Amino acid sequence: MSGQGGGGHDPARREVLKRAAKAGLLIGAASALGVALYDPVGPTGDTASRVIDLPDWRVRVDGPQLAVVMGRTRVDAVRRGFEMLGGLERFVRPGDRVLVKPNVAFASPAELGATAHPDTVGEVVRLCVALGARVVVTDNPIADPAGAFGVSGVQAAVRRAGGTLLIPRPSDFEAVTVRGSRHLVDWPLLVGPLQGATKVIGVAPVKDHHRAGASLTLKNWYGLLGGARSVFHQDVHGLVADLALAVRPTLVVLDGTTAMVANGPTGGSLSDLAPTGTMIVGTDPVAADVLGLALLQRTVTDVPYLALAARAGAGSLDPEAVRVVVDRKG
Amino acid sequence: MDIRTVRRLFQVVALLVFFGFSVVATFGAGPLESRNWPVNGFLELDPLVGLATTLATGKLFKGLALGLFTVVVTALLGRVFCGWFCPLGTLQQAVGWVASRRRPLQARLGANRHRPSQGFKVLLLVAFLAASALGVVQIGLLDPLVLLTRAVDLVVVPLADRAAGVLFSAPRVTLTAVGVVSVLVAIFAAAAWRPRFFCRFVCPTGALLSLLSRWAPARVGRYGATCTSCGLCDRDCEGACDPAGRIRTAECLVCWNCVADCPHGSLAYGTAGSEAGETAAVDASKRGLVTSLAAGLTVAPLLRLDDHVGAGRSATLVRPPGALPEAAFLERCVKCGRCLRACPTNVIQPAGLEHGLEALWSPVLDMRVGSSGCRPACVACGHACPTGALGELTYDEKLGQGAFAEAGALRIGLAAVDRDRCLPWSFGRPCIVCEEVCPVSPKAIRLETVDGPVSGQRLQRPHVVAEACTGCGLCEHACPISGLRAIRVTAENESRAGRSGAILRAPRR
Numbered sequence: 001m002s003g004q005g006g007g008g009h010d011p012a013r014r015e016v017l018k019r020a021a022k023a024g025l026l027i028g029a030a031s032a033l034g035v036a037l038y039d040p041v042g043p044t045g046d047t048a049s050r051v052i053d054l055p056d057w058r059v060r061v062d063g064p065q066l067a068v069v070m071g072r073t074r075v076d077a078v079r080r081g082f083e084m085l086g087g088l089e090r091f092v093r094p095g096d097r098v099l100v101k102p103n104v105a106f107a108s109p110a111e112l113g114a115t116a117h118p119d120t121v122g123e124v125v126r127l128c129v130a131l132g133a134r135v136v137v138t139d140n141p142i143a144d145p146a147g148a149f150g151v152s153g154v155q156a157a158v159r160r161a162g163g164t165l166l167i168p169r170p171s172d173f174e175a176v177t178v179r180g181s182r183h184l185v186d187w188p189l190l191v192g193p194l195q196g197a198t199k200v201i202g203v204a205p206v207k208d209h210h211r212a213g214a215s216l217t218l219k220n221w222y223g224l225l226g227g228a229r230s231v232f233h234q235d236v237h238g239l240v241a242d243l244a245l246a247v248r249p250t251l252v253v254l255d256g257t258t259a260m261v262a263n264g265p266t267g268g269s270l271s272d273l274a275p276t277g278t279m280i281v282g283t284d285p286v287a288a289d290v291l292g293l294a295l296l297q298r299t300v301t302d303v304p305y306l307a308l309a310a311r312a313g314a315g316s317l318d319p320e321a322v323r324v325v326v327d328r329k330g
Numbered sequence: 331m332d333i334r335t336v337r338r339l340f341q342v343v344a345l346l347v348f349f350g351f352s353v354v355a356t357f358g359a360g361p362l363e364s365r366n367w368p369v370n371g372f373l374e375l376d377p378l379v380g381l382a383t384t385l386a387t388g389k390l391f392k393g394l395a396l397g398l399f400t401v402v403v404t405a406l407l408g409r410v411f412c413g414w415f416c417p418l419g420t421l422q423q424a425v426g427w428v429a430s431r432r433r434p435l436q437a438r439l440g441a442n443r444h445r446p447s448q449g450f451k452v453l454l455l456v457a458f459l460a461a462s463a464l465g466v467v468q469i470g471l472l473d474p475l476v477l478l479t480r481a482v483d484l485v486v487v488p489l490a491d492r493a494a495g496v497l498f499s500a501p502r503v504t505l506t507a508v509g510v511v512s513v514l515v516a517i518f519a520a521a522a523w524r525p526r527f528f529c530r531f532v533c534p535t536g537a538l539l540s541l542l543s544r545w546a547p548a549r550v551g552r553y554g555a556t557c558t559s560c561g562l563c564d565r566d567c568e569g570a571c572d573p574a575g576r577i578r579t580a581e582c583l584v585c586w587n588c589v590a591d592c593p594h595g596s597l598a599y600g601t602a603g604s605e606a607g608e609t610a611a612v613d614a615s616k617r618g619l620v621t622s623l624a625a626g627l628t629v630a631p632l633l634r635l636d637d638h639v640g641a642g643r644s645a646t647l648v649r650p651p652g653a654l655p656e657a658a659f660l661e662r663c664v665k666c667g668r669c670l671r672a673c674p675t676n677v678i679q680p681a682g683l684e685h686g687l688e689a690l691w692s693p694v695l696d697m698r699v700g701s702s703g704c705r706p707a708c709v710a711c712g713h714a715c716p717t718g719a720l721g722e723l724t725y726d727e728k729l730g731q732g733a734f735a736e737a738g739a740l741r742i743g744l745a746a747v748d749r750d751r752c753l754p755w756s757f758g759r760p761c762i763v764c765e766e767v768c769p770v771s772p773k774a775i776r777l778e779t780v781d782g783p784v785s786g787q788r789l790q791r792p793h794v795v796a797e798a799c800t801g802c803g804l805c806e807h808a809c810p811i812s813g814l815r816a817i818r819v820t821a822e823n824e825s826r827a828g829r830s831g832a833i834l835r836a837p838r839r
Binding site for chain 2: 106107108109142143144145146147151167168169170209210211228230231233234235236262263265266267268269271272
């Protein structure tokens with residue numbers, strides 16, 4: 001080294017210093033990253049989900065809790081039912097974001113009654129839109145979602161009525177724990193649409209259901225669940241009671257214009273249906289379901305989740321205890 | 331306008347239309363659905379699809395007659411199908427252009443030199459056609475339009491839609507996706523090494539067209555005393571057809587690059603024969619042709635030695651509704667994947683090797699995958715099939731109504747409860763999800779109520795009603811046993827088996 005000129009002028013030496021500086025930067029960056037990301041514990045298996053409370057969408061108004069309309073077309077009956085409750089404007093206000101949850105479980109044509117009828121869904125949406133609300137319609141079908149909304153005619157009805165259809169994608173679900181719920185723990189739920197809504201209206205057909213006893217407005221909330229939810233069939237009554245407590249809707253519309261009296265909940269044949277000519281609209285989903293059960297010639301003991309839901313405080317098991325108004329045409 | 335600009339325009343438009351058809355190949359009348367567009371036009375224009383299925387069945391099915399148009403054009407004008415139209419050719423050309431434009435001239439001239447092994451594609455074609463004549467149609471493995479349709483429909487479009495989220499309401503699933511697309515990736519890799527490697531050495535459709543172009547009146551030739559033998563005509567030659575020597579008309583893709591590249595105007599496309607001489611024959615020796623003929627004629631029965639169309643059939647193979655009986659189905663199915671693309675529930679999947687070599691990438695139902703088994707009121711797959719391997723069912727035929735009420739619903743299989751895995755049967759827990767989702771009326775799953783393990787508890791156990799089950803698989807899809815399901819569909823009772831199905835039925839006249 002001594003034989004080679006002054007340090008500052010030695011190009012080879014300068015090159016070495018430059019490289020050493022860059023190597024130093026590299027070492028520094030790697031070490032900083034290593035320290036920043038260092039994990040002395042390893043995976044803990046702790047995957048606890050967010051604990052949430054769903055909003056309470058009920059609107060407390062004086063007046064009847066249930067309206068029963070008989071012998072009218074679906075569109076007329078929905079309109080008349082809301083009138084008898086004192087008018088939809090008592091429940092839905094301009095600027096409200098209304099989530100309408102129809103039962104669109106299957107890719108089955110409307111005539112077969114396995115899904116909420118497009119006329120009923122459409123009229124509910126139309127009336128809400130007319131009041132200045134923004135309406136989102138969604139359900140997580142058992143069948144493929146696009147097929148269910150398309151074949152059932154609900155998609156077209158929602159579009160005509162001015163609502164927005166949300167065909168749920170996996171990213172629309174979030175695994176959450178609903179506070180106070182027994183089954184809704186770390187379970188995928190349509191959280192976004194629910195928390196974004198200021199009002200919720202359930203629209204359900206009246207159907208036989210071999211496992212649950214009957215599928216009415218409370219069972220309809222099943223469609224808010226994602227994941228491999230069929231596992232809940234092992235305690236379907238407990239689950240529906242959980243849902244009844246978690247989802248406190250503004251209104252429910254139970255369409256018993258025809259009822260699927262056999263082969264439920266899929267049906268598949270016109271002979272599974274009976275003309276029952278009844279539309280039930282109201283604020284108490286338990287009482288609405290109890291009235292709907294009569295259309296299936298069943299009683300509360302056939303459908304244990306109703307008692308569980310009533311005991312949990314989701315509504316009244318005894319229609320005598322709530323104010324019911326009846327409209328019979330013809 | 332430079333004729334090459336016209337050619338590039340043709341190529342780009344054809345490529346865009348091809349991708350456009352893949353995007354809208356969903357069966358239906360919506361804005362992004364197939365409507366009445368000729369989405370199978372590319373497959374139908376490919377004369378190899380028509381020829382192979384015709385050799386197997388003795389019939390030229392419907393739209394496949396469009397392949398005759400390609401035959402006529404090729405016989406008159408040469409391989410413009412390859413050079414101006416084929417989307418796989420265009421994609422390779424693009425890859426080759428990007429890869430070689432910075433290479434030195436000598437390397438490019440070397441890469442585009444004609445090689446006698448280009449005749450390999452003819453040998454491949456002969457083997458494929460010989461096997462087809464014996465009912466084993468495997469051209470779809472390497473047919474350019476088929477393999478591109480399969481890769482784009484089943485891999486590219488679903489992958490793109492994962493990001494875009496426009497076409498499908500649930501992310502599309504493709505089993506064996508890596509295998510399906512790897513053929514395409516290999517073709518592109520080869521094209522980066524040697525321009526249009528696949529077209530030159532492998533493509534069986536190109537081989538067929540090279541034979542057909544032999545007597546084309548219009549062709550590229552080298553003329554006059556202006557030629558200095560500089561060899562520049564080889565620089566961008568797509569077909570490696572040796573325009574600098576005795577041009578090989580059968581290899582020429584009519585790309586017009588040599589005509590444009592020649593600084594002396596010595597090359598032209600016209601009806602006069604090449605002054606510099608031509609080589610009409612393809613690079614395949616008689617010995618080679620005989621060998622590949624023998625190979626094709628041997629491979630076909632070899633593949634069937636396991637009797638997989640008969641007693642040796644895969645126990646889990648369930649074909650889409652409307653599929654012809656297995657042997658007739660295999661005479662037509664080219665594995666293009668159009669039925670899979672059209673299926674709204676994504677239940678139709680490309681077979682891997684689990685159903686045997688011959689079935690690779692042919693359509694099978696996997697009830698666990700997709701959104702919900704085979705939808706009863708749906709006939710999309712049969713209407714998407716370009717070769718008639720799947721019949722075009724009507725709703726009445728599928729559902730067994732109207733004129734088909736007496737025949738009953740079409741059956742693709744039969745569900746069976748695996749009592750060892752079933753929650754009520756084996757674990758004493760209530761469930762009956764299978765019964766709940768059964769779409770048949772009256773239901774094809776009957777419930778038997780028994781005393782449960784807990785005193786006072788009643789338990790319902792499912793039984794399949796064989797006479798009513800259509801094999802749609804909604805039950806298998808919904809079964810909460812998430813691995814090997816506790817209720818599963820096999821093909822036992824499928825309609826196409828006729829009277830040889832497992833369940834004795836009264837014969838119909």
